[in-house]
Amino acid sequence: MPKAPTRAQQLASRATIDAHRHDDHQIIYAARGVLAITTDAGSWVAPANRAIWVPAGTVHAHEAHGELELHLIGLPAKDNPLRLTEPTVLSVGPLLRELILAYTRAPHDDSPERRRLRAVLLDQLRASPQEPVHLPAPTDPRLRALCHVLREDPADNRTLAELGKEIGASDRTLSRLCKADLGITFPQWRTQLRLHHALVLLADDLPVTAVAHACGWSSASAFIDVFRRTFNHTPTAFLAGRRRSASA
Structure with a gap:
């Protein structure tokens, strides 16, 4: 190496x-x-x-x-x-x-x-x-199919039961697999996916409201709250910091 x-x-x-x-x-x-x-x-x-x-x-x-x-x-x-x-x-x-x-x-x-x-x-x-x-990666093929659907569209707001019908697994099975395979619950994994996607979109200078909707939050304020609790600053502060760095 x-x-x-x-x-x-x-x-x-x-x-x-x-x-x-x-x-x-x-x-x-x-x-x-x-x-x-x-x-x-x-x-x-x-x-x-x-x-x-x-x-x-x-x-x-x-x-x-x-x-x-x-x-x-x-x-x-x-x-x-x-x-x-x-x-x-x-x-x-x-x-x-x-x-x-x-x-x-x-x-x-x-x-x-x-x-x-x-x-x-x-x-x-x-x-x-x-x-x-x-953002952990699944090994079970049913979870891989589920995660692929949401990676393709992080704003997909279907319930686990609705998503399970598409991939041929019950919500109880998928919920159990999430904890066993990923070590976190399905809602936690989906939130992590959305935060990852949000950082990517913010890096491309998309407005905060557009990022919130593209990632599946019901409102910009809901997105800002989750982002602040995770990263200790708001998406607006993140964008401002990026612009200061770019002009330095």
Whole structure:
């Protein structure tokens, strides 16, 4: 497996990096735009105040939404400050953001100053809250069919019983499979899917009301409430932050 790079790079909107893996852990942070990574276990989406921790050996692919300013940090497999064994989204505060930006700038030497910078960065990672924004991928074929329907149209508001008729499974069976296969309930999975899709649409600068309806919320206020509770800021604040980053 190749070594995980430490660098900054630009990716155009909708650009992808094919599935790959590293022999190091990797911190992936988008200072601008929205980053999605996908593994066999599901997908994770991180706006600019989140980073994604990818453990060593994890096969993952990247996709950019909006013009992406990507910052990558590779850490030896022995440096796992949070003892994480699967991809995880971490909250990025102002100090950790500046540490990530500074660490990905050249020169990438082994000077005492850079070692101290890395030590502080690891300390900040240890203090970073983990964010429950993982969208797990199903393995059961009935759940895969259900999830495919909703991925095609996140605004589909049919009940689980109505969706089950289309794919040939009862709502009780699908509800049980969700908990067993995905580890969450069907309403929780559908909300996560809609939030992921909302971040992608917001990265394309769609208005908040249009995003709310495209993702299946009954009103913009309902969407704003769920978004705020999940990401600690409103969709409008997210859009404003994107525009400030783009003009910087």
